[in-house]
Amino acid sequence: xxxxxxxxxxxxxxxxxxxxxxxxxxxxxxxxxxxxxxxxxxxxxxxxxxxxxxxxxxxxxxxxxxxxxxxxxxxxxxxxxxxxxxxxxxxxxxxxxxxxxxxxxxxxxxxxxxxxxxxxxxxxxxxxxxxxxxxxxxxxxxxxxxxxxxxxxxxxxxxxxxxxxxxxxxxxxx
Numbered sequence: 001x002x003x004x005x006x007x008x009x010x011x012x013x014x015x016x017x018x019x020x021x022x023x024x025x026x027x028x029x030x031x032x033x034x035x036x037x038x039x040x041x042x043x044x045x046x047x048x049x050x051x052x053x054x055x056x057x058x059x060x061x062x063x064x065x066x067x068x069x070x071x072x073x074x075x076x077x078x079x080x081x082x083x084x085x086x087x088x089x090x091x092x093x094x095x096x097x098x099x100x101x102x103x104x105x106x107x108x109x110x111x112x113x114x115x116x117x118x119x120x121x122x123x124x125x126x127x128x129x130x131x132x133x134x135x136x137x138x139x140x141x142x143x144x145x146x147x148x149x150x151x152x153x154x155x156x157x158x159x160x161x162x163x164x165x166x167x168x169x170x171x172x173x174x
Contacts, residue, residue: 024062026055087162110157
């Protein structure tokens with residue numbers, strides 16, 4: 001089981017850091033955003049929104065600038081993303097492929113949009129039936145058709161984009 005404190009700290013740092021900052025991914029699964037102040041053969045000093053962090057290079061998997069970092073002239077291995085896995089995860093749950101790729105913002109957006117498109121028509125039906133005024137069949141059909149089309153569009157976009165994003169990440173690494 002992973003320790004909770006580093007994961008909570010990485011989530012807080014990711015949310016509070018500016019989007020133009022460098023992202024450093026560690027071998028324990030955590031990531032940190034900030035500006036690199038200094039580095040030597042063993043440590044990178046990262047300035048974050050809550051202070052400075054000293055990160056050991058031996059525990060760094062990759063840096064967002066070039067998706068790798070050099071230590072004594074050797075590139076550290078970077079895990080490639082499987083585009084088919086990314087697309088498959090997006091089929092199971094919209095946004096999950098983007099989480100797999102490391103794009104948390106887009107994953108949350110797609111998950112939220114799909115849930116919203118499913119939630120609105122169901123809520124409308126319950127509210128209407130609770131008032132004693134059930135929706136007429138034409139309105140019900142239109143409501144479900146429009147929101148189903150929007151949800152399906154978001155889902156297809158998410159599948160294709162997750163695949164393409166994973167493929168582009170792999171091309172940048174190679």
